[in-house]
Amino acid sequence: MRRALLAALIAALVVAPAAAACPRTSVGDLEDEVQCLECGVPLQLATESPQANRERALIARLVGSCASKDEIKDRLVAEFGPRVLTTPDDDGFDLAAWVVPVAALLAGAVAIGLTARRWRRSRRNGAEPTPSGDGGRLDADIERYDL
């Protein structure tokens, strides 16, 4: 009797935290990241499509079985292929979809920084007194036009 009670207590201690963490996500949480393949829009916009409803039912089943968001997405990709996700994958050619915008932003920031520095330097040079006489002016002009 005591052993049975002890076993039940251990089982409760092991199962209770897992049960408390379930469900780990919701259908609504995934609807904007999953595509209705028949209608070509995210699931949250496909309210009437039977194909979207079938995807929703699968997600609900997986949510009910305590699968995490990533596990559900993996299962959806296994069922329908990578096109089922609205966000591109983070490896292979799809990685470019993440890298290119970040690289473009960085390049833009660097370009603005360099332009600002050059502009500041040219202003500082412009404020300096030019050497007197025609020769000095000619030198200053040549330097300004970078010939």
Next chain:
Amino acid sequence: MKRLLAPLPIALLTGLFALFALLVYGLVAGGAERRAGESSQLTEGSSAPALTLPLLSGRGRRSLADYRGKVVVLNFWASWCEPCRDESPLLERWHERIEKDGGAVLGVNVLDVSDDARAFAARYGLRYPLLRDRDGRTLKDFEVAGQPWTFVIGRDGRITAVRRGPVDDAFLREEVLPLTGSAS
């Protein structure tokens, strides 16, 4: 010239060129996709596109080329498609009917959950070969815009009839029997 060769203009020009190339690629790829969706060149008399897919059971693959020399009723379906429920038992009966005369019904399950599709096949007792197109890539090749959608393909691999929507006994009798040479 010296200014153009400076690192900053080179970086900017390269970036602009890369963005332009991406834009052109996007337009060309999108345009090709749109054209494929809009034009309908797959009519009676056209050669059936190639098709190779895994079996729904998960045991091996099957190709349309395997059926060369046979009359094929190629049916695109899904378990979530309501009219497919009505026509599936009919297709099963027709598969049994034409099999001995060198005919076959071939089902292509599209955009479906595999367990649901298998449950559907078991529920309606479908014994004809069922292929699985999980992401619907063959829909574009066959210009299929909905389910069910059925093609009758002759022994020479040419499409002889297309039915957009559920097939019925009259359609199959009219389109399939003359090809198999069976008595009506």
